[in-house]
Amino acid sequence: MNHQQYHVTATYIKKRIAPLQPQIGLVLGSGLGGFVDQLENPIVIPFAEIPNWLQTTVHGHRGRLILGQIEGRWILVQQGRSHFYEGYSAQEITFPIRVMHFLGIRTVILTNAAGGVNPSYSAGDMMVLNDHLYFAGLAGHNPLIGPNDDSLGPRFVGMVQSYDKSYRLMAEQVARDQQIPLHQGVYACVAGPMFESPAEIRALRMLGADAVGMSTIHEVLVARHMGMRVLAISSITNVAIDSIDTPLETNHAEVLEIGAKIVPRLITLLRGVLGKM
Numbered sequence: 001m002n003h004q005q006y007h008v009t010a011t012y013i014k015k016r017i018a019p020l021q022p023q024i025g026l027v028l029g030s031g032l033g034g035f036v037d038q039l040e041n042p043i044v045i046p047f048a049e050i051p052n053w054l055q056t057t058v059h060g061h062r063g064r065l066i067l068g069q070i071e072g073r074w075i076l077v078q079q080g081r082s083h084f085y086e087g088y089s090a091q092e093i094t095f096p097i098r099v100m101h102f103l104g105i106r107t108v109i110l111t112n113a114a115g116g117v118n119p120s121y122s123a124g125d126m127m128v129l130n131d132h133l134y135f136a137g138l139a140g141h142n143p144l145i146g147p148n149d150d151s152l153g154p155r156f157v158g159m160v161q162s163y164d165k166s167y168r169l170m171a172e173q174v175a176r177d178q179q180i181p182l183h184q185g186v187y188a189c190v191a192g193p194m195f196e197s198p199a200e201i202r203a204l205r206m207l208g209a210d211a212v213g214m215s216t217i218h219e220v221l222v223a224r225h226m227g228m229r230v231l232a233i234s235s236i237t238n239v240a241i242d243s244i245d246t247p248l249e250t251n252h253a254e255v256l257e258i259g260a261k262i263v264p265r266l267i268t269l270l271r272g273v274l275g276k277m
């Protein structure tokens with residue numbers, strides 16, 4: 001993916017939404033697409049109509065870009081995302097974040113479904129990311145590998161300030177006010193598509209992970225490369241299984257089912273945060 005493609009795609013989207021200008025981008029993860037019903041005056045653009053845009057192949061990811069108004073702001077919502085495990089490169093799956101930047105968006109909110117690794121987490125909880133373990137990226141599958149486009153951002157990107165502190169504080173404040181349970185913790189990004197083995201879950205826990213999932217951090221890298229501010233939220237759709245002595249098995253249906261149940265809380269949290277941003 002290159003500068004020219006970002007430009008072509010952004011120009012197409014600009015034409016479809018003109019004269020409106022979104023200030024915030026929001027990516028909705030597995031099972032969380034129901035959030036879009038909150039948007040007022042929506043303009044819907046199916047991914048299939050957007051030049052250069054990848055199609056999502058995963059059940060539970062709708063595949064639409066929607067500009068809409070909420071809490072007095074125009075936000076651009078990406079309902080569904082592409083994943084590394086679908087066979088796309090890390091550069092390809094982060095294309096939408098580059099395009100958002102070309103649209104003038106300087107803040108992104110990234111959401112995902114994740115397994116709870118921290119033993120104190122329950123299915124149905126939410127977690128604000130404050131740090132990450134990027135396994136795919138450390139192993140060389142990250143979107144910043146390759147020639148650097150200096151016009152977009154620096155060759156070497158720091159990760160310490162990835163998760164904007166003032167946004168995290170806003171989320172905590174909203175959760176307190178609305179009495180929504182909200183954790184803050186470390187998200188481990190794995191490639192998937194298999195769910196982790198019990199031994200892997202125990203290993204992730206030892207390494208400091210609180211939640212595990214297959215997305216989001218690729219997008220965090222690209223957003224930070226371009227200096228965008230990031231808020232990232234996991235919905236804990238299942239408690240990761242850390243023992244083989246169980247008849248249970250992790251499954252995608254459960255992820256979608258619990259994800260849908262978390263949507264009302266996510267709406268409350270996001271409305272509160274968007275009102276403060």
Ligand code: HPA
Pocket residue numbers: 113114115116195196212213214237238239240250255
């Ligand atoms: N592991 C990885 N990704 C996930 C999980 C999980 O347990 N739940 C939702 N996404």
